[in-house]
Amino acid sequence: MPNMIEMTDVHKSFGRQKVHSGINLNVVKGAITVIIGPSGTGKSVLLKEMMGLVLPDSGKITVDGVDIETATKSRLLELRKKFGMLFQNAALFDSMTVSENVAFPLKEHTAMTEREIKSAVADRLRMVGLSGADDKYPSELSGGMKKRVGLARALALEPEIMLYDEPTTGLDPIMTDVVDDLIFDTQKKLDITSVVISHDIRSVLKIADYIGMIYNGKIVRYGTPEDFRTTDDPYVRQFFSGSKDGPIKVY
Amino acid sequence: MGIIKGALELTGRKTLKMFADAGSVAVMLMDAVRMIPKRPFRLKLLLKQIEFIGANSVPIVILTGIFTGMVFGLQCYVGFRNFGAESMAGTIVALAMIRELGPVLSSIMVAARAGSAMTAELGTMKVTEQIDALYSMAVDPVHYLMVPRLTASMIAMPLMNGICILFGLLGGYFVNVIVMGTNASMYYDNSVLYVNGADIFNSMFKALVFGIIIASICCYNGFNTKMGAEGVGKATTTAVVQSCVLILMFDYIMTSFLV
Ligand SMILES: Nc1ncnc2c1ncn2[C@@H]1O[C@H](COP(=O)(O)OP(=O)(O)OP(=O)(O)O)[C@@H](O)[C@H]1O
Ligand SMILES: [Mg+2]
Numbered sequence: 001m002p003n004m005i006e007m008t009d010v011h012k013s014f015g016r017q018k019v020h021s022g023i024n025l026n027v028v029k030g031a032i033t034v035i036i037g038p039s040g041t042g043k044s045v046l047l048k049e050m051m052g053l054v055l056p057d058s059g060k061i062t063v064d065g066v067d068i069e070t071a072t073k074s075r076l077l078e079l080r081k082k083f084g085m086l087f088q089n090a091a092l093f094d095s096m097t098v099s100e101n102v103a104f105p106l107k108e109h110t111a112m113t114e115r116e117i118k119s120a121v122a123d124r125l126r127m128v129g130l131s132g133a134d135d136k137y138p139s140e141l142s143g144g145m146k147k148r149v150g151l152a153r154a155l156a157l158e159p160e161i162m163l164y165d166e167p168t169t170g171l172d173p174i175m176t177d178v179v180d181d182l183i184f185d186t187q188k189k190l191d192i193t194s195v196v197i198s199h200d201i202r203s204v205l206k207i208a209d210y211i212g213m214i215y216n217g218k219i220v221r222y223g224t225p226e227d228f229r230t231t232d233d234p235y236v237r238q239f240f241s242g243s244k245d246g247p248i249k250v251y
Numbered sequence: 252m253g254i255i256k257g258a259l260e261l262t263g264r265k266t267l268k269m270f271a272d273a274g275s276v277a278v279m280l281m282d283a284v285r286m287i288p289k290r291p292f293r294l295k296l297l298l299k300q301i302e303f304i305g306a307n308s309v310p311i312v313i314l315t316g317i318f319t320g321m322v323f324g325l326q327c328y329v330g331f332r333n334f335g336a337e338s339m340a341g342t343i344v345a346l347a348m349i350r351e352l353g354p355v356l357s358s359i360m361v362a363a364r365a366g367s368a369m370t371a372e373l374g375t376m377k378v379t380e381q382i383d384a385l386y387s388m389a390v391d392p393v394h395y396l397m398v399p400r401l402t403a404s405m406i407a408m409p410l411m412n413g414i415c416i417l418f419g420l421l422g423g424y425f426v427n428v429i430v431m432g433t434n435a436s437m438y439y440d441n442s443v444l445y446v447n448g449a450d451i452f453n454s455m456f457k458a459l460v461f462g463i464i465i466a467s468i469c470c471y472n473g474f475n476t477k478m479g480a481e482g483v484g485k486a487t488t489t490a491v492v493q494s495c496v497l498i499l500m501f502d503y504i505m506t507s508f509l510v
Contacts, residue, residue, distance in 0.1 A: 080387060087387075
């Protein structure tokens with residue numbers, strides 16, 4: 001299977017804090033890759049590196065064969081059209097209503113008419129269970145609702161690569177299931193490449209084709225859900241059992 | 252020795268950073284200028300910014316103009332009275348308002364009012380990842396956010412300058428003619444006598460440059476905001492201070508070339 005995104009020996013520090021010290025990760029085309037790992041280990045930074053929002057200090061990242069670092073600004077913008085990203089905090093435009101947020105990428109990058117956009121937006125909002133919230137502003141939404149608007153916006157253009165930063169954190173169990181299905185179905189329907197960051201073990205095992213576990217600046221394990229279910233790798237076992245005792249240090 | 256070395260090092264570092272920042276602002280400005288003719292044209296955003304930077308600044312610019320003209324007119328009247336040339340006050344008020352006070356004061360007012368809000372808005376967008384979100388949707392923030400603000404400032408600033416000058420002249424006229432009783436036609440004649448087209452053109456040119464300074468400094472500080480609400484506050488203060496200082500510096504530089 002060809003790789004959509006390849007990260008080779010990526011290092012990244014913020015000031016004196018080392019976040020990534022040699023990340024090697026291949027994201028398989030047309031599959032769902034889930035990244036797990038303790039809080040603060042650089043999962044969100046990893047997603048931003050894939051899109052060129054954060055540049056690594058050293059190492060190489062290619063997307064669909066294009067080296068992000070050497071790409072020109074216009075080439076990079078072109079490349080980003082392939083991507084959709086759901087930010088951890090949703091990152092909605094707070095001076096726009098919910099429907100304006102979802103319509104934004106459509107207005108920017110398609111020749112759709114006002115009417116077509118309107119129906120596409122209604123469609124996306126229904127998909128995430130938010131019909132009727134069209135005219136609200138982000139500050140008037142709950143955390144989970146913001147996340148779902150962010151999801152609708154990221155999926156609006158039906159991108160080739162979707163990056164989800166904790167899509168189900170903050171959602172109730174039923175909504176979690178809905179969003180898991182949404183990720184799974186869009187993936188199968190549009191044959192897109194997805195990278196999902198998740199803390200929710202149950203949904204990880206349900207939707208993932210591949211799982212990568214990040215700890216201490218490195219991918220400490222990469223494999224299929226089957227592998228993660230059965231391995232006796234102490235990192236994986238500790239993370240899955242949610243115990244504070246083990247090789248992953250909290251203090 | 253340690254203290255001296257430390258002080259030198261600090262000065263050196265600050266100076267280097269200042270030049271580096273100036274370079275980055277210039278690069279961003281060039282980037283924005285190059286993007287002005289690029290599609291899509293965001294007319295709605297441009298009009299919104301013209302309303303915000305221009306239309307909404309009108310009241311404060313009028314007040315600034317009137318009171319500056321009045322106090323300056325009064326000082327000139329008192330000064331010229333010493334040698335009985337009260338009616339010459341009109342000349343000085345007109346030249347000063349057109350050449351210096353109009354462009355400088357109106358742009359400092361716009362920097363304080365609209366520039367600060369510009370930085371605060373962009374800074375908030377930066378710290379809440381909305382700028383990253385723009386990038387992620389393949390929209391260049393410089394094109395989407397800075398270009399409309401830059402163009403709007405370039406259009407609005409000369410207009411604000413004109414309004415400031417107009418009301419400054421009215422203020423001067425009011426104090427001299429109505430309050431102090433200088434002969435109206437003599438005052439008027441002296442006002443227009445020494446003003447020529449080049450003065451007005453240069454004044455508008457200054458306002459245009461100040462508009463560019465405000466937009467680039469305020470956008471730059473907004474885009475480079477770090478660390479939350481406090482960061483937004485800091486960026487805003489820095490942006491207004493830098494804009495004002497640069498306006499005064501560029502005023503001198505331009506004047507020395509123009510006179
Ligand atoms: N812009 C930044 N400037 C400085 N430090 C940063 C920046 N972004 C992230 N960091 C640091 O990098 C580390 C990794 O952050 P990141 O957001 O990727 O964690 P995470 O794995 O996504 O955690 P969580 O599961 O809680 O979301 C953190 O310690 C954070 O302090
Ligand atoms: Mg995160």
